[in-house]
Amino acid sequence: MAWIVVSLFILIIVLLGRSFILQLKDIKNINNWDKAQKRKFFWTFTILWTLFVWLIGGEWLYFIPFILGDVIFWKTFNYTFWKKRKKEKKKPNGWLGSWGDAILFAVIAATILRTFFIEAYTIPTPSMEKSLMVGDYLFVDKTAYGPRVPMTPLSFPLVHHTLPLIGGQSYLEWLKFDYHRMSGWKKGNDNSPIGVERNDCVVFNWPAEREGRPIDKKENYVKRCVALPGDEIFIENGILFINGEEEETKYPIKENQVEKKKLRRYVVKLKPKVLAKNFKNLQEFSDYCYQQYDIIPLDKKNYEGRPVGDFSIIKNNKNDLQIQINATEEDISSLKLKPYVNSILPTGSQAEGNMFSDPSQNPDGFLYTHESSKYSEWDEENYGPITMPKAGETITITSDNFPIYKQIIKRYEGEEMGDDTTFQKVKGGIAKNGSYNYEFEMNYYWMMGDNRQNSADSRVWGFVPENHIVGKKLFIWMSYDTYGKGIRWLRMYKPWMWVGIMILLYHILKRGIRWNRNRTRRLSK
Numbered sequence: 001m002a003w004i005v006v007s008l009f010i011l012i013i014v015l016l017g018r019s020f021i022l023q024l025k026d027i028k029n030i031n032n033w034d035k036a037q038k039r040k041f042f043w044t045f046t047i048l049w050t051l052f053v054w055l056i057g058g059e060w061l062y063f064i065p066f067i068l069g070d071v072i073f074w075k076t077f078n079y080t081f082w083k084k085r086k087k088e089k090k091k092p093n094g095w096l097g098s099w100g101d102a103i104l105f106a107v108i109a110a111t112i113l114r115t116f117f118i119e120a121y122t123i124p125t126p127s128m129e130k131s132l133m134v135g136d137y138l139f140v141d142k143t144a145y146g147p148r149v150p151m152t153p154l155s156f157p158l159v160h161h162t163l164p165l166i167g168g169q170s171y172l173e174w175l176k177f178d179y180h181r182m183s184g185w186k187k188g189n190d191n192s193p194i195g196v197e198r199n200d201c202v203v204f205n206w207p208a209e210r211e212g213r214p215i216d217k218k219e220n221y222v223k224r225c226v227a228l229p230g231d232e233i234f235i236e237n238g239i240l241f242i243n244g245e246e247e248e249t250k251y252p253i254k255e256n257q258v259e260k261k262k263l264r265r266y267v268v269k270l271k272p273k274v275l276a277k278n279f280k281n282l283q284e285f286s287d288y289c290y291q292q293y294d295i296i297p298l299d300k301k302n303y304e305g306r307p308v309g310d311f312s313i314i315k316n317n318k319n320d321l322q323i324q325i326n327a328t329e330e331d332i333s334s335l336k337l338k339p340y341v342n343s344i345l346p347t348g349s350q351a352e353g354n355m356f357s358d359p360s361q362n363p364d365g366f367l368y369t370h371e372s373s374k375y376s377e378w379d380e381e382n383y384g385p386i387t388m389p390k391a392g393e394t395i396t397i398t399s400d401n402f403p404i405y406k407q408i409i410k411r412y413e414g415e416e417m418g419d420d421t422t423f424q425k426v427k428g429g430i431a432k433n434g435s436y437n438y439e440f441e442m443n444y445y446w447m448m449g450d451n452r453q454n455s456a457d458s459r460v461w462g463f464v465p466e467n468h469i470v471g472k473k474l475f476i477w478m479s480y481d482t483y484g485k486g487i488r489w490l491r492m493y494k495p496w497m498w499v500g501i502m503i504l505l506y507h508i509l510k511r512g513i514r515w516n517r518n519r520t521r522r523l524s525k
Contacts, residue, residue, distance in 0.1 A: 046065040078379060107158070115142075116143075123138070127223065136476050138378050138473055142471040151176060151179060152175075175431070191228035201226045201473040202224070205221045215416060226242065235382060237348075238453075261328050265325070265346070268335065269321070271321075272320070274340040296311060326451065349382070362456075395437075403428060409422060414443060434523075442465050447464050
């Protein structure tokens with residue numbers, strides 16, 4: 001393949017060489033060229049540059065032609081900012097032409113930025129409370145693990161999978177690319193070649209989705225990565241163990257990672273008479289808990305129209321008043337000191353029946369088939385052990401562990417890769433010989449929410465393949481509490497934010513002064 005590209009490269013240089021070289025010699029006078037010359041130079045350079053970058057494998061250099069296009073045609077930025085840009089006489093384009101050019105450039109620039117660099121994301125559910133909260137608007141850094149080349153490139157710009165206003169599919173599947181990830185700025189490690197670390201807050205396409213969408217158009221989720229390829233996880237009485245050691249002791253949060261504020265469910269026994277002296281009713285008490293501890297009040301509902309469930313009543317009579325709350329250890333330590341609190345005890349799993357049985361949370365049926373009855377005793381507090389598959393490793397698949405890896409063999413490395421035969425071979429091998437040696441093609445990760453008793457995560461729907469990973473949480477640019485507190489200013493505070501605001505205000509003030517000066521001159525005439 002390489003020799004074909006080299007031959008094509010040489011052929012193009014031979015055919016266009018003389019005129020292209022002459023244009024290169026006259027590059028200083030590019031502003032004096034007519035549009036036909038500029039277009040010819042731009043497209044010749046783009047073709048030659050693309051072939052050259054392909055040969056050397058310098059993926060990020062593909063963006064150079066976009067900068068060249070801006071220098072030649074759009075002139076959005078002054079790349080020689082140390083020099084004063086000469087004003088060019090332009091033929092009047094009309095307001096439609098001017099706005100059209102501006103909108104076209106903005107859409108192209110925003111699409112490139114969103115596809116390869118950063119993307120906005122909203123936290124819709126409380127699975128990461130209070131680390132990432134409902135109403136947090138954050139940017140996802142796609143360059144951390146390396147951006148994926150779009151697998152479905154023919155799509156409406158700046159939207160995910162659904163068209164705005166009118167609804168419907170926002171992409172076409174006429175053209176599809178295989179999974180390819182460009183190099184990122186994070187260094188790979190022994191477990192993750194793309195640089196994912198334990199405790200990273202990762203945005204990914206929900207792998208278990210069954211809507212028929214391509215991988216890069218599946219719904220986006222955000223969870224904390226707790227286990228990397230090759231790790232073994234085990235949960236006992238709500239405590240997570242990784243490779244046989246307690247998670248929080250062995251793998252503490254690093255300085256550059258999102259602080260973990262784990263929630264748990266607690267049953268709080270209250271003293272009714274003492275409580276009545278401090279609050280008119282339970283609603284007022286729940287409002288107090290909201291103001292003090294961010295425990296969502298009794299009367300609030302989530303985005304699906306259901307009660308949030310952070311504060312609920314278990315028993316309510318004269319002598320026995322019990323409530324259930326979701327809170328952090330710090331909040332509980334404070335509540336215990338209140339005179340109207342009798343006792344506070346943590347609760348275990350409250351899942352009714354099989355935790356894998358809800359098709360809305362586990363549409364792929366992970367560990368919920370007739371083959372997986374032995375896993376029906378697992379719950380959110382007692383789970384595993386399970387080992388994360390690692391690319392290139394071979395394991396022996398038997399009827400015992402087949403339900404754990406069935407999803408991977410059948411779907412992630414089968415249907416989604418265009419392989420419809422391997423799954424049947426594995427099943428046939430187990431039926432005939434009792435086992436089958438299977439080599440994994442991809443790396444897999446285990447994602448969990450910090451609000452672990454209220455999170456549908458890998459425990460429910462399984463592994464996250466590496467080709468589903470989008471990026472890493474960068475920063476929160478806006479946080480709005482929809483339950484009554486409004487903008488959460490402290491969640492947005494960062495030094496860089498105020499630097500950005502000062503730069504923006506400076507440019508607004510500068511433009512305002514210039515406009516006022518020009519207006520004064522016109523009036524004086």
